[in-house]
Amino acid sequence: MRTSDGALPFDLLSATERPYFDRLGNGLVVVLPAYQPGPEGWGRGGPPHGGAWIHLGEDGKARAFVGKVEVGQGTRTALSLLIAEELRLPLSSVELTMGDTDVCPWDMGTFGSRSMPDAGEHLRTTGAAARSILLGIASTKLEIAPGDLECSDGHVWAKGTKGSSSVGYGDLVKGLRRVEMVPPSARPTPPSEWTQAGRPTPNLGAREVVTGARQYTSDLHPSGLMHGKVLFAPAYGARLRSVDLSRAEAMPGVVVLHEGDLVALAAPDLATAHAALKAVRADWEPPNQLFERDIVEYLRRNPAEGEDFWDVIHHVAGDIDAALTAAPVSLHETYTTAYIAHVPMETHAVLASWEGERLTVWMGSQTPFRARDAISDALAIPPMNVHIVVPPTGSGFGGKHAADLGIVAARLAKASGRPVRIRYTREEEFTQAYLRPMAVIDIWSGAARDGTLGAWRFHVLNAGSAAARLPYKVANQKIDSQPADSPLSQGSYRALAATANNFARESHLDELAARVGADPVEYRLRHLADDRLAAVLRAVAERSGWVTHPPGSVAHGFGRGRGCGIAVGLEKGGRVATFAEVTVHEDRRLEVVRIVTGFECGAVVHPTNLRSQVEGGTIMALGGALFEAIHFENGRVLNPRLSEYRVPRFRDAPPIEVILLDRRDLPSQGGGEAPLIAVAPAIANAIYDATGRRLRSLPLAPDGTVA
């Protein structure tokens, strides 16, 4: 298995065969393996992802390894806090390596808000096991029963004698080369007893960020670096008819690659690379015509088989057809969302470099292990000869799952014999990165005269199933999702389906409330099947000063240009409620006056960062709710520039009040996605309240006004 230079991916070896100590020096290694069954331990067939491992070294530091990556969402600090907590170490004695495919446990990818429930739980469990093993070693050394010892501040102490008989972790593991597996009996510290986790803490690495010292992939500059460019089709689905590379090939130092539809080149400096790409003459066969105005009908006419991230749902309860027919109040409406772009501030970037047969690719990737497999497949080399490193990354938002740029960079590096870096221009980012899918959602509902919901038929096309299930009690339901054949490149996105499904459901609920004259808060509370979500809704209604009234009731002072809306959501284990107040001015200009968002995701690990995630997610959601949309024609993106595609700016950020409900009695869930999903419906409901106009398509105010 060993490669020529002795380096090798740990995850391709069994847990006890890995050269931990050759890499990190003597010490104790504690491993939570993937998929190890535990009858009463972590249960249900083991961790769904690849586990974790921690090395305790003679320097007294803990070095921990997980397969998740940090792309700006702040999990590095949160996960490090959990390690420090379990091992009773200061945060400065914890080093966490994330997503490095040579040394980290295999992981499916960083998406779906899984870092806290998976990696967080794995690190807590591993840390707890390491702590009890340290106590065992100390017991022998100090000749004190383990039960009379405790860990604190990197030392093991005899209980109640703090200051006298103690031994540091570094001394305990001196000379050891011991590997232990986490026993199923390992029990992490309950959040109610946390002393480090759960407290406000600055994000790690702040100094590097504010001094410009942090090196992102696009900043890496090894000696001999070549800059790669790819000839991209001018439209999605266009085929290359012919290409003339002679002028580019004649430029000094330029290496050109041409295999089928792939044309790529590398040059010793970026300016030459740009010039060489411009010198390529290509003739393309355009794709079939599709106009943006026809997109809804196109998607309806072109159903497709499911892809991995769609997670198709078919849920039936009761007799939906009979219940819809019999309901005295019924409603059918269609809701849509637009194709939007991730727009990470750091565009896609990769750096590929060969050492003999072994390839290292540095890339801002949310799926480094899958990238390793994709690259090894494409190049027909063994996965053990591919090493993916994920440097600090200028955000992802679900947009950095693809490995294709890594494959091209690796080929160019092979052809030129030098390291090759490729970084998308902003225009390439808009045209080549996949988009958030457009969703088309139909809802048919039936209610009693007092508004009590009895029938709910929900069909989502081209967005997926997340948050499609009802958080409300309804006897007769039919909920299904249907992928479609998209005319544009589409893929994963932060809170993709949940944003669309929640917008449709929470808008529709408001329409029903208006129809029966019910207050939207009371109407939701009447139907909510989830006490935790009800608690969040109550907290937001109270803090926002919610005035009880049916939507758009002028008698209560609303409906005259000023309005309030509220929406809830349950997604990825998180519960969210968002209140929005808007003013629609006489010139129809929409102003979001303020937002109050309540969020509950179990025990809060890192409140400083969670607050940032909720605020930031709310602002990102405002973009998709109000004005973001990719425009297209014939497979061509028409607005591939920041001057043409508007993302939220300072002027768009309203005051946001964040309420975090910390439930120390519940497991920690992710906070990166759920806080986005109630923003759009809250604003749509507020617009209705202010104007009596019901908007059912996102974005709600593309040019800043309400139509």
Add this chain to the structure above:
Amino acid sequence: MSPSGSVASSRSAPKLRVNGIDRSIPLDRERSLLYVLREELGLTGTKYGCGEGECGACKVLVDGVAVRSCKTPIGEAIGRSVTTIEGLAQGGALHPVQQAFVDAGAFQCGYCTPGMIIAAVSLLRQSPRPSEVEIRASLDGNLCRCGGYLRVIEAIQRASRPSSESGGRTP
């Protein structure tokens, strides 16, 4: 006079004063300041974001005023003093604006942060106690896709307070 005071003493290689040091740069005066900083001088703290002056990730100070280096031809910077994010901290001590960004937790992925800090330093030079409205207007050309705007406003407000006030942080 500057310590290295030999601006334009060499005819063949033009010099650019960056962070107090004269650096030799290529002859092409149309090349962007961003390109020269990142590709020629290895100062990668200044970021590429869009290349059309829309995002502010590339902002640097030229004679103390924030400019978009992606839209600034190098010819316009020669003979003037350029300060990048790498040049703000003095002798290991962070600039007060940098410290305020740390204290306020005013970054997520951090990619836009150098440009934000440069824009904030420029604003505070012109207006030492800016209102929130001024801060928003002045930084509207800086994008943060993580949506960290409210933390950035808080950081700039912290930096604009006299040190006696900002020293008394609640734990």
